[in-house]
Amino acid sequence: MRLVVIFSFSFLIAYLSTPLFRKLALKFKILDKPGRRKIHKKSIPLLGGLAVYLSMILGFALNFTNLRSLLGILIGATLILIMGVIDDIRGLSAQFRLVGQVIAALIIISFGIRLSFLPDNLWGNAGEILLTLIWIVGITNAFNCLDGIDGLASGTAAVSALFFSIISYQTHQPLVGLTALILMAGCLGFLPHNLKKEKIFLGDGGSTFIGFILAGIAILGNWAEDNVVKLIIPVLILGVPIFDMTFTTIMRIRKEKISSIVEWLKYAGKDHFHHYLIDLGLYQEGAMLFICFISVSFGISAIMVSNENAVVGFFSILQAFIIFAGIAILMIVGKRRRGRRHIHNKNQETLDSPK
Numbered sequence: 001m002r003l004v005v006i007f008s009f010s011f012l013i014a015y016l017s018t019p020l021f022r023k024l025a026l027k028f029k030i031l032d033k034p035g036r037r038k039i040h041k042k043s044i045p046l047l048g049g050l051a052v053y054l055s056m057i058l059g060f061a062l063n064f065t066n067l068r069s070l071l072g073i074l075i076g077a078t079l080i081l082i083m084g085v086i087d088d089i090r091g092l093s094a095q096f097r098l099v100g101q102v103i104a105a106l107i108i109i110s111f112g113i114r115l116s117f118l119p120d121n122l123w124g125n126a127g128e129i130l131l132t133l134i135w136i137v138g139i140t141n142a143f144n145c146l147d148g149i150d151g152l153a154s155g156t157a158a159v160s161a162l163f164f165s166i167i168s169y170q171t172h173q174p175l176v177g178l179t180a181l182i183l184m185a186g187c188l189g190f191l192p193h194n195l196k197k198e199k200i201f202l203g204d205g206g207s208t209f210i211g212f213i214l215a216g217i218a219i220l221g222n223w224a225e226d227n228v229v230k231l232i233i234p235v236l237i238l239g240v241p242i243f244d245m246t247f248t249t250i251m252r253i254r255k256e257k258i259s260s261i262v263e264w265l266k267y268a269g270k271d272h273f274h275h276y277l278i279d280l281g282l283y284q285e286g287a288m289l290f291i292c293f294i295s296v297s298f299g300i301s302a303i304m305v306s307n308e309n310a311v312v313g314f315f316s317i318l319q320a321f322i323i324f325a326g327i328a329i330l331m332i333v334g335k336r337r338r339g340r341r342h343i344h345n346k347n348q349e350t351l352d353s354p355k
Helices: 002-027 048-061 067-090 094-110 122-146 152-170 174-195 203-220 227-237 239-254 261-266 273-279 284-305 310-352
Strands: none
Touching (some): 002 048, 002 174, 048 174, 048 203, 067 174, 067 203, 094 122, 094 203, 122 152, 122 203, 152 174, 152 284, 174 203, 227 239, 227 284, 227 310, 239 273, 284 310
8 A cells, every 4th residue: 555655746846847847947948949860840948857857756755664775876866867957957078977877876886776786806806897887877877768759668668667666576675676666757757748749758867867767776676596686687677778779879870870879979960760651651650659569568578587596487488589680680671661762762753753
């Protein structure tokens, strides 16, 4: 009953506060303006992420017990949110954002929260810290990249948080489960406003905040006794943003559009998972639902793997790789055919036009 109360309270806070932040964004002209690399055709107010943040903070206010272990994640996430909101308002350089994200990740690590699977020696500890930094910065930016069509970032985050919460309670980690549950409530409370005609966006502040919290939950939780399975479960649950980030990065490097981490952070293009699905003919709502269904599928796989051994975990990851590889091939072929069709239609219009 306590969980129901906290979930409902956090949901209502996000749902009721989002219109207020929308008015605030409109008043101070904190808007995402349309551009060549964006889908929306008119300026949309930002600051939706503040509603999700407020719902989490007030949700935790109903349950102050044992929050000390979450302090590092909350402090780092607050820094990420502030930096993202400033970026939404006036813009920040890619270098500054990268440094800020690394500092936020180091805050988590300083509280003793990090990946733990290598030998307990100098090189093992250094390797775990480095991989933790890469994981946190990577997932944080992966969710920022997912925030390209209505409902996708918050919907995918809600699905991921749901499965983290389920496995947390199965493995007797109530605080981790509660954190995931509150995040899910905040995302679901924001989601209807992101899908309305008079909509609001999460903004960089919101999307990076959500990604950072999920990255922290993944590291904080002890998902299985087996070290390999422990690592596989978060990878499955966060499979969609990981795939999107990996696939997009490979394609950009292959096409020589980026050559460094800073260029990767700066580059903005219509070449993400959801853009390819739209190119294949899906509407935005269809692309969003398709990706959320994939997240649900891999979340179910994560639950099934949680009680198994490393061999089962390995085959689950292999299955996920094969599925995403198939999707990637279909997207690439579909985009090429659509491009050829577009060129053919243009040439035909030129031939048919009166001279």
